[in-house]
Amino acid sequence: MSTLESRSYIIGIFKGLMTTGGHFFRNLLGFGNRPTIQYPEERRKYSNRFMGVHILTKKKSGEIACTACMLCATNCPAECIHIVAAESPNPKIEKYPAVYEIDLMRCVFCGFCEEACPVDAVRMGRDYEVAELSERNFVVGIDYLASRPSLNGKNISVFHDPDKIVKMPDTKKIA
Amino acid sequence: MADKMVKITLNGKECQVPAGQNLVDAAKANDVQIPHYCYHPGLSIAGQCRMCLFEQEGNPKLQIACNTKCSEGLKVVTDSEKVTSAVQSSLEMHLINHPIDCPICDQAGECGLQNYYMEHGKYASEMNEHKVNKEKVVDIGDHVVLDKERCILCSRCVRFTQEISKTSDLGIFQRGDRAVIGTYNDEALKGNYQLNTVDICPVGALTSKDFRFEQRVWLLEEADSVCGGCSQGCNVSVHHKKGKHIYRLKPRYNGDINKWWMCDTGRYTYKNSNYDKRLTSPALGGVDFSHDEAIQAWATDLKVLTAMERTEEVGVFISPHHTHEELEGIFDTLHKQFGITKFYSEDIDALVKADSVQDGFLFRSDHYPNSRGFLKILQDRKIKALSLTEMAQNLQKGSISHAILFVPEDDRVLSTLHKISRSTKPDVFVVVITPQRAATELFPQALSLPSLSHLEKVGTIRNYSGIDQKLSAGLRMFKETESIQEIMAGLLEKVRETKAERASR
Numbered sequence: 001m002s003t004l005e006s007r008s009y010i011i012g013i014f015k016g017l018m019t020t021g022g023h024f025f026r027n028l029l030g031f032g033n034r035p036t037i038q039y040p041e042e043r044r045k046y047s048n049r050f051m052g053v054h055i056l057t058k059k060k061s062g063e064i065a066c067t068a069c070m071l072c073a074t075n076c077p078a079e080c081i082h083i084v085a086a087e088s089p090n091p092k093i094e095k096y097p098a099v100y101e102i103d104l105m106r107c108v109f110c111g112f113c114e115e116a117c118p119v120d121a122v123r124m125g126r127d128y129e130v131a132e133l134s135e136r137n138f139v140v141g142i143d144y145l146a147s148r149p150s151l152n153g154k155n156i157s158v159f160h161d162p163d164k165i166v167k168m169p170d171t172k173k174i175a
Numbered sequence: 176m177a178d179k180m181v182k183i184t185l186n187g188k189e190c191q192v193p194a195g196q197n198l199v200d201a202a203k204a205n206d207v208q209i210p211h212y213c214y215h216p217g218l219s220i221a222g223q224c225r226m227c228l229f230e231q232e233g234n235p236k237l238q239i240a241c242n243t244k245c246s247e248g249l250k251v252v253t254d255s256e257k258v259t260s261a262v263q264s265s266l267e268m269h270l271i272n273h274p275i276d277c278p279i280c281d282q283a284g285e286c287g288l289q290n291y292y293m294e295h296g297k298y299a300s301e302m303n304e305h306k307v308n309k310e311k312v313v314d315i316g317d318h319v320v321l322d323k324e325r326c327i328l329c330s331r332c333v334r335f336t337q338e339i340s341k342t343s344d345l346g347i348f349q350r351g352d353r354a355v356i357g358t359y360n361d362e363a364l365k366g367n368y369q370l371n372t373v374d375i376c377p378v379g380a381l382t383s384k385d386f387r388f389e390q391r392v393w394l395l396e397e398a399d400s401v402c403g404g405c406s407q408g409c410n411v412s413v414h415h416k417k418g419k420h421i422y423r424l425k426p427r428y429n430g431d432i433n434k435w436w437m438c439d440t441g442r443y444t445y446k447n448s449n450y451d452k453r454l455t456s457p458a459l460g461g462v463d464f465s466h467d468e469a470i471q472a473w474a475t476d477l478k479v480l481t482a483m484e485r486t487e488e489v490g491v492f493i494s495p496h497h498t499h500e501e502l503e504g505i506f507d508t509l510h511k512q513f514g515i516t517k518f519y520s521e522d523i524d525a526l527v528k529a530d531s532v533q534d535g536f537l538f539r540s541d542h543y544p545n546s547r548g549f550l551k552i553l554q555d556r557k558i559k560a561l562s563l564t565e566m567a568q569n570l571q572k573g574s575i576s577h578a579i580l581f582v583p584e585d586d587r588v589l590s591t592l593h594k595i596s597r598s599t600k601p602d603v604f605v606v607v608i609t610p611q612r613a614a615t616e617l618f619p620q621a622l623s624l625p626s627l628s629h630l631e632k633v634g635t636i637r638n639y640s641g642i643d644q645k646l647s648a649g650l651r652m653f654k655e656t657e658s659i660q661e662i663m664a665g666l667l668e669k670v671r672e673t674k675a676e677r678a679s680r
Binding site: 074 | 311391
């Protein structure tokens with residue numbers, strides 16, 4: 001069916017331009033909610049459950065909390081965690097990770113490593129701005145995971161943080 | 176004893192079992208698992224752990240299965256309320272002073288406590304006392320690390336050193352909850368069978384130094400093979416990760432040869448298979464080559480010699496480190512097809528004659544796994560192996576212009592190879608077929624072809640008593656390595672190809 005509107009395409013063009021122009025002027029003059037933000041100065045607030053680059057936690061003494069049990073590496077669906085366990089130089093500690101590397105290119109940020117960890121040694125962090133020039137730089141080790149500046153040294157494992165230690169339930173009450 | 180069968184009732188089901196068989200084994204054969212720690216079929220009965228409790232009809236008190244022999248009409252119940260609660264309590268008792276440091280324990284994944292806790296655990300702890308702390312990481316010798324806290328005092332290791340290795344190193348000291356396993360005067364363990372104590376330890380009290388923190392056991396896969404360390408031929412399972420790296424060897428039960436045990440020397444033979452010792456790429460004069468080109472170079476030289484009827488200038492070094500199939504492949508190709516007759520080897524006859532047990536148990540002086548099979552194949556094919564001194568002389572004289580060396584992975588062969596390499600003149604074309612990198616370093620000008628190590632092979636070997644055993648690991652850890660059969664087939668193919676090319680021209 002050919003109507004007047006379809007035959008005189010000029011009307012259609014103006015209708016289309018009104019939509020585009022409406023958005024253009026609204027965003028230019030700042031009415032209503034703009035979906036874009038001024039990124040580096042302005043930042044979005046992410047959910048508390050957001051999972052970014054991992055954190056390795058530390059003990060109070062500054063040693064790494066990880067015991068190299070490899071449960072995270074076992075649970076990792078992307079096989080991106082590489083651990084080499086070794087005898088710790090500290091005689092009070094038996095096993096520690098001499099190498100703990102996460103390949104952020106392979107990682108799918110699922111958080112399974114955090115769930116598997118029995119000592120709260122690996123956590124999902126909140127950093128998401130990861131840009132590098134070489135793929136090799138995405139394989140990050142203990143230095144980056146446990147002591148990068150954005151952590152401010154606040155990554156103390158809950159098992160070593162006196163404020164957060166989970167008290168064992170009273171066994172007598174259970175029985 | 177084993178001939179007479181008796182009828183017993185297991186949880187209401189009637190079963191035929193050999194008279195006098197241990198109830199734990201009899202139940203296992205009939206798909207009833209009785210939990211146990213201290214019982215081991217190769218050791219005497221101790222009755223320490225109290226995990227194998229069962230209810231016997233007509234007996235008001237629970238009995239231990241490990242000390243019960245099957246007799247006619249024995250009626251056994253293992254799934255009643257009374258039994259399960261008793262087993263739970265026994266396990267709870269074992270766990271009272273156990274540190275539960277599974278994340279750092281090498282036994283985790285194959286631990287008796289973990290496995291039985293899934294089935295018989297109490298889950299809610301009733302203990303309100305502090306655990307008794309004991310020594311951890313005690314060095315007891317070159318191979319074994321002891322953790323006294325993790326021990327549940329099953330005494331398997333103590334009985335092993337008393338009954339099997341006869342070294343009597345270990346004992347239980349102190350009493351009550353302070354009782355610990357230890358060595359007398361804190362001396363190191365002795366003998367060549369120390370790591371068997373690690374195998375039989377149901378918990379992580381005794382762990383291997385060599386395997387310490389190397390890998391978690393649930394990430395390892397197993398492949399069946401036979402140890403190549405001596406002529407005993409102990410059955411082993413090869414624990415590897417994704418077929419790329421071998422982490423350890425464990426003995427596999429074979430009632431005729433090694434039972435449950437194996438020696439420490441044999442256990443470390445896996446190191447020859449791993450990357451740092453292996454030749455992983457074909458090379459000519461130290462430069463890496465493709466497999467095809469390497470075999471082509473060899474085939475060309477060999478063909479010239481056959482065309483000129485100078486095959487007596489070819490000398491082949493072989494050893495009984497190869498399987499029957501490999502030796503057949505070598506002789507089929509080199510002897511039958513090319514008419515090579517000069518095969519040199521060590522004096523295997525003398526090795527076999529002098530072959531005897533070295534340490535009173537398993538380890539034998541003949542360090543080749545297939546000497547008997549080697550001699551038989553030579554005999555069947557009417558080939559006489561010449562001595563190595565003759566080979567050195569012939570190389571010196573220049574009557575060998577093409578040497579083919581099938582070098583085993585064993586380090587011990589290097590001293591003999593050294594003699595050969597010193598008498599080899601630079602104009603001799605040398606082909607080294609070996610899994611071992613050190614061997615190729617002795618012949619820098621040679622064409623070297625990587626072959627499979629003993630633990631990767633599939634084939635048959637014959638042990639000292641004439642038992643033929645199958646190697647069935649079937650691994651290929653490095654892409655460019657090939658079995659000797661494949662190398663031989665490739666060589667024949669290349670020779671035929673060049674012949675056909677010439678015919679078509």
